[in-house]
Amino acid sequence: MRAVRSPQPPPPLRCPPRPSCVCTLATDPRHRIEPIPFTGPLERAQRRLAEVLRLLPRMRITSEEPGRIVAESRSAVFRFVDDLDLRLDERAGLIHFRSRARVGSYDFGVNRRRMERIRRLYSTRAEPA
Numbered sequence: 001m002r003a004v005r006s007p008q009p010p011p012p013l014r015c016p017p018r019p020s021c022v023c024t025l026a027t028d029p030r031h032r033i034e035p036i037p038f039t040g041p042l043e044r045a046q047r048r049l050a051e052v053l054r055l056l057p058r059m060r061i062t063s064e065e066p067g068r069i070v071a072e073s074r075s076a077v078f079r080f081v082d083d084l085d086l087r088l089d090e091r092a093g094l095i096h097f098r099s100r101a102r103v104g105s106y107d108f109g110v111n112r113r114r115m116e117r118i119r120r121l122y123s124t125r126a127e128p129a
Contacts, residue, residue, distance in 0.1 A: 010068060013085060013098040020107035021100035022115055033112060036095040036119050042067060042088050049086060049095060052121045056114075073099075073114065080104065082111055095122075 015021035015031040024035040038045040050069060053059050058074040071084040086097040099111040
């Protein structure tokens with residue numbers, strides 16, 4: 001009989017030492033960004049977050065599981081890929097995330113602006129039924 005291995009936990013949310021990344025769990029101000037607060041059940045908050053991500057151009061959700069959404073965003077001109085990892089902490093009522101450029105050192109603040117836009121859309125979007 002084969003032993004069933006439990007799935008590996010997701011990697012911790014950390015930024016590499018380059019400016020093309022923002023993360024809610026970063027301790028340095030260059031990478032630090034505030035998490036997105038939410039109320040209510042995790043499932044409802046996750047549905048709402050997925051709806052917001054689908055509103056953004058060139059955004060693609062690559063995987064989704066309870067409490068976690070992984071997505072890719074491509075730049076319009078050069079088609080560079082940024083990776084987003086969003087995790088919902090139901091106990092704290094917070095969405096923690098990391099958004100980082102897959103390649104390159106500098107992103108001209110694109111990841112920070114994108115995540116602030118997601119925060120605004122999430123905060124102003126009507127609750128899903």
